[in-house]
Amino acid sequence: MGSGIRCILPTERRRGAIRLAGNGGQWPASGVNDDLQTLFSFLRFPSVSTDSRHKGDVRACAGWLADLLNSSGLSAVIHETPGHPVIVAKNLHRADRRTVMIYGHYDVQPADPLHLWTTPPFEPQIRDGRVYARGAADNKGQMLAHVLGAAKTLAGSGDLPVNLVFLFEGEEEIGSPNLGPFLAEHAASLKADMIAISDSGMVAPGVPTLGYGLRGIACCEVIVRGPKGDLHSGVFGGAVANPATAIARLVATLHDADGRIAVDGFYNDVRPLESWEREAWAEVPGMSDVDIAKITGAPALFGEPGFTSAERIWARPTAEINGIGGGYQGEGSKTVLPAEAFAKLSFRLVPDQDPEDILAKVRDHLVRHAPRGVEVEVLPGHHGKPYVADPGSAFGTAASVALSRAFGADPVRIREGGSIPIVRTLSETLGADTLLLGLALSDSQVHAPDENFPVAHFEGGIRMQQALLEELAR
Amino acid sequence: MGSGIRCILPTERRRGAIRLAGNGGQWPASGVNDDLQTLFSFLRFPSVSTDSRHKGDVRACAGWLADLLNSSGLSAVIHETPGHPVIVAKNLHRADRRTVMIYGHYDVQPADPLHLWTTPPFEPQIRDGRVYARGAADNKGQMLAHVLGAAKTLAGSGDLPVNLVFLFEGEEEIGSPNLGPFLAEHAASLKADMIAISDSGMVAPGVPTLGYGLRGIACCEVIVRGPKGDLHSGVFGGAVANPATAIARLVATLHDADGRIAVDGFYNDVRPLESWEREAWAEVPGMSDVDIAKITGAPALFGEPGFTSAERIWARPTAEINGIGGGYQGEGSKTVLPAEAFAKLSFRLVPDQDPEDILAKVRDHLVRHAPRGVEVEVLPGHHGKPYVADPGSAFGTAASVALSRAFGADPVRIREGGSIPIVRTLSETLGADTLLLGLALSDSQVHAPDENFPVAHFEGGIRMQQALLEELAR
Numbered sequence: 046m047g048s049g050i051r052c053i054l055p056t057e058r059r060r061g062a063i064r065l066a067g068n069g070g071q072w073p074a075s076g077v078n079d080d081l082q083t084l085f086s087f088l089r090f091p092s093v094s095t096d097s098r099h100k101g102d103v104r105a106c107a108g109w110l111a112d113l114l115n116s117s118g119l120s121a122v123i124h125e126t127p128g129h130p131v132i133v134a135k136n137l138h139r140a141d142r143r144t145v146m147i148y149g150h151y152d153v154q155p156a157d158p159l160h161l162w163t164t165p166p167f168e169p170q171i172r173d174g175r176v177y178a179r180g181a182a183d184n185k186g187q188m189l190a191h192v193l194g195a196a197k198t199l200a201g202s203g204d205l206p207v208n209l210v211f212l213f214e215g216e217e218e219i220g221s222p223n224l225g226p227f228l229a230e231h232a233a234s235l236k237a238d239m240i241a242i243s244d245s246g247m248v249a250p251g252v253p254t255l256g257y258g259l260r261g262i263a264c265c266e267v268i269v270r271g272p273k274g275d276l277h278s279g280v281f282g283g284a285v286a287n288p289a290t291a292i293a294r295l296v297a298t299l300h301d302a303d304g305r306i307a308v309d310g311f312y313n314d315v316r317p318l319e320s321w322e323r324e325a326w327a328e329v330p331g332m333s334d335v336d337i338a339k340i341t342g343a344p345a346l347f348g349e350p351g352f353t354s355a356e357r358i359w360a361r362p363t364a365e366i367n368g369i370g371g372g373y374q375g376e377g378s379k380t381v382l383p384a385e386a387f388a389k390l391s392f393r394l395v396p397d398q399d400p401e402d403i404l405a406k407v408r409d410h411l412v413r414h415a416p417r418g419v420e421v422e423v424l425p426g427h428h429g430k431p432y433v434a435d436p437g438s439a440f441g442t443a444a445s446v447a448l449s450r451a452f453g454a455d456p457v458r459i460r461e462g463g464s465i466p467i468v469r470t471l472s473e474t475l476g477a478d479t480l481l482l483g484l485a486l487s488d489s490q491v492h493a494p495d496e497n498f499p500v501a502h503f504e505g506g507i508r509m510q511q512a513l514l515e516e517l518a519r
Numbered sequence: 520m521g522s523g524i525r526c527i528l529p530t531e532r533r534r535g536a537i538r539l540a541g542n543g544g545q546w547p548a549s550g551v552n553d554d555l556q557t558l559f560s561f562l563r564f565p566s567v568s569t570d571s572r573h574k575g576d577v578r579a580c581a582g583w584l585a586d587l588l589n590s591s592g593l594s595a596v597i598h599e600t601p602g603h604p605v606i607v608a609k610n611l612h613r614a615d616r617r618t619v620m621i622y623g624h625y626d627v628q629p630a631d632p633l634h635l636w637t638t639p640p641f642e643p644q645i646r647d648g649r650v651y652a653r654g655a656a657d658n659k660g661q662m663l664a665h666v667l668g669a670a671k672t673l674a675g676s677g678d679l680p681v682n683l684v685f686l687f688e689g690e691e692e693i694g695s696p697n698l699g700p701f702l703a704e705h706a707a708s709l710k711a712d713m714i715a716i717s718d719s720g721m722v723a724p725g726v727p728t729l730g731y732g733l734r735g736i737a738c739c740e741v742i743v744r745g746p747k748g749d750l751h752s753g754v755f756g757g758a759v760a761n762p763a764t765a766i767a768r769l770v771a772t773l774h775d776a777d778g779r780i781a782v783d784g785f786y787n788d789v790r791p792l793e794s795w796e797r798e799a800w801a802e803v804p805g806m807s808d809v810d811i812a813k814i815t816g817a818p819a820l821f822g823e824p825g826f827t828s829a830e831r832i833w834a835r836p837t838a839e840i841n842g843i844g845g846g847y848q849g850e851g852s853k854t855v856l857p858a859e860a861f862a863k864l865s866f867r868l869v870p871d872q873d874p875e876d877i878l879a880k881v882r883d884h885l886v887r888h889a890p891r892g893v894e895v896e897v898l899p900g901h902h903g904k905p906y907v908a909d910p911g912s913a914f915g916t917a918a919s920v921a922l923s924r925a926f927g928a929d930p931v932r933i934r935e936g937g938s939i940p941i942v943r944t945l946s947e948t949l950g951a952d953t954l955l956l957g958l959a960l961s962d963s964q965v966h967a968p969d970e971n972f973p974v975a976h977f978e979g980g981i982r983m984q985q986a987l988l989e990e991l992a993r
Contacts (some may be wrong), residue, residue, distance in 0.1 A: 342747025
């Protein structure tokens with residue numbers, strides 16, 4: 046799952062918030078249609094990519110998926126990698142038709158903590174109109190909608206109106222280590238005019254959402270070192286700089302008092318928001334300042350002056366301290382003057398900021414602002430470029446129409462605040478725009494217990510895929 | 520052990536820095552005199568007060584000590600408390616003589632990590648002129664010197680020139696929870712004109728050291744709360760304040776850029792240094808700026824402008840962050856925007872600062888500087904008042920002469936940077952000045968593996984006790 050789902054991380058999930066529905070909430074067995082039965086079969090594979098004990102399950106799931114694709118009238122190939130397999134499935138391609146790639150992943154996150162699940166994670170159940178299972182939203186439910194949509198069109202007309210390439214990997218949840226090399230090796234046979242991914246969310250139930258941008262990221266860790274060992278703060282305090290104080294003073298220089306980032310040149314390459322974006326985003330459901338305050342539970346909103354919450358999240362860069370630590374972490378007090386302290390920083394970037402340029406500027410800033418009496422080391426971490434496509438392109442228009450046909454409402458056009466590195470990899474390797482047709486919800490509990498996916502979004506997703514193929518053929 | 524020993528805490532002890540001496544370094548068995556044999560017996564009790572499995576050992580140690588006191592010609596009583604016993608021993612008191620109390624403690628810190636000891640912690644050994652064992656310096660070696668000194672004088676003349684009260688507790692290492700009530704209950708029978716404690720250190724080997732002051736302490740914890748749960752920093756970053764950033768910005772307001780404490784009124788009640796102190800301290804061995812830089816290994820010294828390291832440590836207050844934490848603490852990166860973050864603060868105080876007044880001022884400061892978008896809570900912690908006595912008093916002069924007779928050099932007069940709450944309790948309850956006649960060294964490894972105590976300081980301590988009784992009688 047890309048990070049387009051607005052999630053409260055599982056550590057803070059309010060227990061018991063999701064209760065077993067009464068009988069009325071249970072989907073009657075007779076009401077589970079074939080499409081849902083197929084989804085249930087898919088969800089029963091514990092295809093946990095990070096856990097070597099599930100290697101056989103991941104493999105079995107890939108085999109099941111390839112069989113489904115082949116029986117739908119596509120031609121599927123299981124490609125071995127050093128890790129879990131990549132599946133590529135195509136219809137018969139014709140030179141006079143556009144080629145669309147649909148990317149998805151059939152691996153899932155681990156299901157623990159198991160005791161927080163209302164029903165077992167690999168025994169799918171429907172309650173109150175949602176499918177509950179690990180992978181229901183991330184990503185099996187979303188990707189299967191595309192597969193079943195294509196299968197229905199094939200079953201109906203014996204052909205698809207476009208060249209279709211399904212690209213399904215089994216390692217998204219572990220960072221797609223083998224997909225980049227696979228794409229580079231098979232770039233010629235994977236050539237596409239456009240790429241669609243449903244691995245993110247809608248802004249609200251039933252509100253079709255077209256994502257055309259992502260923030261990039263640049264991470265680093267800064268370590269402040271003082272005395273050679275932890276000192277007694279009574280015996281030495283006052284005579285040597287305290288690294289815990291120093292790390293606080295250092296990272297406090299990253300912003301000005303109003304919340305702007307104070308690193309020299311940080312905003313140099315930031316592309317201003319288009320005026321249509323500001324207008325459109327003001328209307329996006331679930332993204333008003335009131336909504337964001339309610340979802341996050343923050344005492345008050347706070348961010349860069351002059352922008353709304355949606356603008357701050359989707360189109361403005363940030364500097365965040367993801368972790369800070371030094372000295373005594375236990376209960377009560379311990380009068381230690383720690384030898385070192387650290388802060389883990391990440392910067393969300395927007396077009397046209399370059400992660401390596403930003404990391405260099407941040408390093409300069411941190412070294413220049415090093416407090417007296419300590420040494421500062423900056424360790425660069427992973428990074429990825431921001432991404433933005435044109436939602437007004439032919440592809441964007443086709444996707445918009447498909448969304449509106451499938452869900453009976455005009456889609457909202459948004460960017461995502463998170464970073465999905467594979468989007469950039471796909472677009473750069475295959476030379477095509479990527480759009481995000483997310484179907485999950487902010488309370489779909491992705492990566493958390495009681496993951497779920499609305500049946501209506503699954504069914505809408507199937508219609509969306511059929512409409513998308515038709516619209517792309519125009 | 521009071522905090523007067525300059526210690527690198529055990530977590531950062533450089534392993535292997537202390538090696539087994541060759542045969543030449545071993546004290547030959549025949550060379551261990553009766554006093555050292557007595558010390559060895561004392562050290563063999565694993566009188567670890569914090570560990571209930573050692574309750575019997577603590578009790579046995581108290582019994583052994585009472586027997587030793589009684590057999591020396593004193594009258595010892597073991598007083599039960601809700602915890603470990605207090606032992607009080609006296610000679611026959613006469614109304615026309617001064618009364619001196621010697622305080623000490625027979626309990627010790629736990630010995631773990633055991634694997635870092637060169638020889639077992641409760642099997643004392645002498646190497647290179649030092650006794651190695653848990654409790655050798657803290658506090659058995661130091662307090663036993665006083666006992667043996669008194670015993671020798673008694674053995675020699677059949678009487679002591681002053682009224683003597685030994686007060687030995689078994690709970691110093693767990694914060695003396697029962698000593699305060701014991702003192703209050705027995706204040707009348709414990710009345711003394713002066714109190715001496717050897718539970719700290721000399722500034723350098725063989726340099727007799729008279730401590731006449733201690734810093735106080737005031738602790739608190741500040742917690743910054745933002746969103747109701749941890750958030751994905753991509754999905755919400757930019758729109759809500761980050762508590763990890765906020766805690767850094769908040770505690771960064773505690774000092775100005777030069778290292779002065781920026782809390783309003785913080786220095787109001789600070790008693791200026793006496794000019795004789797500044798002159799005397801400039802000459803104290805081991806406390807020059809060069810010494811402090813070398814001992815701590817800090818890249819550079821840093822502290823309040825206008826003061827030397829000794830002055831900053833002994834006579835100026837501090838604000839230290841003993842711990843700071845929030846968000847991801849593990850390896851690598853995790854793009855979390857944490858729900859809360861904390862800092863554990865302690866303030867070392869000097870006469871005439873009042874801990875409760877300082878805590879109130881600090882709370883005001885933190886609340887007033889609360890960053891936007893978060894809530895700030897300040898939890899007050901333990902505190903103790905600073906202490907200073909007059910080293911030029913009759914008692915101070917007698918102690919100085921005793922130190923100089925015992926060690927063949929004039930004592931240096933210092934304050935301690937740490938805080939020993941019991942000093943204040945003793946002085947206030949019994950209405951007498953307390954002086955610190957520390958005998959350990961900065962590398963005595965108190966509270967750490969390979970704790971040790973110089974044989975020469977043990978022997979000097981015995982002479983010091985004999986001389987002290989004589990000088991106090993003048």
